[in-house]
Amino acid sequence: MKQSKKDIMLSEKDALQDMLDIEKLLMNYYSVALTEGSSTAFRKEILKNYTAHEKTQFSVFEQMLSRGYYEVQPAPKMMIDQNAEKFSKAKKQMSTASA
Numbered sequence: 001m002k003q004s005k006k007d008i009m010l011s012e013k014d015a016l017q018d019m020l021d022i023e024k025l026l027m028n029y030y031s032v033a034l035t036e037g038s039s040t041a042f043r044k045e046i047l048k049n050y051t052a053h054e055k056t057q058f059s060v061f062e063q064m065l066s067r068g069y070y071e072v073q074p075a076p077k078m079m080i081d082q083n084a085e086k087f088s089k090a091k092k093q094m095s096t097a098s099a
C-alpha cells in the first residue's frame with residue numbers, strides 16, 4: 001500500500017532540522033543575490049529578507065539547542081589560537097600585497 005503525504009509524520013526533531021536546513025539554504029541564496037545585485041533598491045530588499053531569515057534561522061537553532069536536538073561543542077583554546085594566528089598572517093599578507 002502506497003503512503004500518502006498525510007500518512008507520513010515527521011518527528012519534532014526532524015521538522016526542526018528541515019526548517020533549519022531550509023533557512024540556511026535561503027540565507028545562502030540571499031547572500032548570493034546580495035553580492036550579485038546591481039541596484040540599490042534590489043540590494044536593500046534582499047538585505048531585509050536576509051536579516052529576517054537570519055533571525056528565523058537563529059530562532060530555530062535556539063529551539064533545537066534547548067530541546068537537546070543540536071549539540072554545540074566548544075572549540076579547544078589551542079584550535080582558536082591556531083586559527084586566530086592563521087587569519088592574522090593572512091591579513092598581514094593581504095595588507096602588504098596591497099601596499
